[in-house]
Amino acid sequence: MSHTAHIPSHRKPRRSASKLALRAGVAGGVLSTIAVAGAAGPASAEPVTETIEMPTLGSLGTDLSSAVAASAEASQQEALGQSLEAQEAAALQTAAKEAKKAKAEADRKAEAERAEKARQEAEAKAERERAEARAEAQARASRDSARTQLSTTSASSQSDSGSGSSNDSGSSAGSSSESTQVSSGTAASIVAFARAQVGDAYVTGGTGPNSWDCSGLVQAAYAAAGIDLPRISYQQSSMGTSVSLSNLQPGDVLYWGSRSGSYHVAIYVGGGKYVGAQNSSTGVVERSLDWDPPSGAVRLL
Known part of the structure; x- marks a missing residue:
């Protein structure tokens, strides 16, 4: 046990x-x-x-279905947002391309317009230059013709003067005739030279051959007749003898201002007209005394 x-x-x-x-x-x-x-x-x-x-299986299924639906809806919203963003980006890109294209087209049109304007201006300038060249050629031909005629007139005057001095009449009569003929020939030379420059340009200080100021033209016209004058207008108007405007003769020097302080001069060419280098707008012109009445005149011949 x-x-x-x-x-x-x-x-x-x-x-x-x-x-x-x-x-x-x-x-x-x-x-x-x-x-x-x-x-x-x-x-x-x-x-x-x-x-x-x-919890019951039925409740779990309902909750799960709701969660799945909510997740699906959130995914759908996110996908929709991404799609909208993509569409906006594509629209912005397209708009940028269109704006760039429009700007390029506008620049091209503006450049074409500028080129066309420049072409038109160039053509207009060329036409003006051609017209000026034609006018200058015509003026030069006219001046050459006038100078040729002037030389012929001067030679004829000198020949007539020699013939008068050999005249059998008294010596005093011969001297008087020679003086009158020489004066007439000199005045004609001055007038012819002045008229030959009509159409030339006015340039301050100009003394020719294609541009003048007022005293430069008067000095050159008298030099063509063999007479030396000072260069300045008030010096020219201070020479010679003062004459009234009602007793003018071709070749007289007209002045504006006072005789010893004139600011402008011109040459009386007869017929109530004068030739002068007026200003840069008109150049050398032949005008009536009434157009711009002078202050006085002097006779140098």
């Missing part, structure tokens, strides 16, 4: 096995119940039961 056979056991009594009950409701939304019963004391004690309520 075992030496422990009569020793009572000191182990605690076994507890009864726990019980677990799970009740699940399907598609009806019935709450599931899990019952767990455990004996807290001896086998003869009352079982302890605990109930835990769990």
Whole structure:
């Protein structure tokens, strides 16, 4: 016999096995119940039961469907936003290309207009230059003709003067005739030279051959007749003898201002007219005394 056979056991009594009950409701939304019963004391004690309520499968399915729908809607909204952004970017890019194209076309048209305007201006300038060249050629031909005629007239005057000096009449009569003829020939030379320059340009300080100022023209006209005059207008008007405007003769020097302080001079050419280098707008012109009445006149012949 075992030496422990009569020793009572000191182990605690076994507890009864726990019980677990799970009740699940399907598609009806019935709450599931899990019952767990455990004996807290001896086998003869009352079982302890605990109930835990769990969500139904139907509720889980609804929540999952809602979440999936919300996620799908969010994805759709994001995709729509990205699509709109892409469309806006494409529209901006297209607008930029169109604006660039329009600007290039406008620049091309503006350049074409500038080129056309420049071409027209160049043609107009060329036409003006051709017209000026023709006018200058005609004026030069006229001046050459006048100078040729002037030379012929001067030679004829000198010949007549020689013939008069050999006349058998008295010496005093011959001297008077020679003086008159020489004066007439000199005045004609001055007038012819002045008229030959009509149409030339006016340039301050100009002394020819194609541009003059007022005193430069008077000096050159008298030089063509062999008479030296000062260069300045008030010096020219201070020479010779003062004559009234009602007793003018061709070749007389007209002046504007006072005789010793004149600011403009011209040459009387007969017929109530004068030739003078007026200004840069008109150049050398032949005008009536009434157009710009002079202040006085002097006779140098």
